Amino acid sequence: MHFEKIIKSIKERREELQVTQETLAELSGVGLRTLKQFESGKGNPTLLTLSKLADVLGMEVRLQVKNLFRNE
Helix, strand or coil, X not given: CCHHHHHHHHHHHHHHCCCCHHHHHHHHCCCHXXXXXXXXXXXXXXXXXXXXXXXXXXXXXXXXXXXCCCCC
């Protein structure tokens, strides 16, 4: 998933649930400034930060390994 899609997904889910940035920051333990930077596309959150935000929003962060070699 591209970084822009992650940002969009988190922000859309937050808005869908009608959760303010302040509330999400408080519930997730992520700093409000960090969250605002992330949603504006200026931040570079860690996997832990993404996991905290996703957990509060009822989302899941998954990593997928690319198949670099194809069996032919």
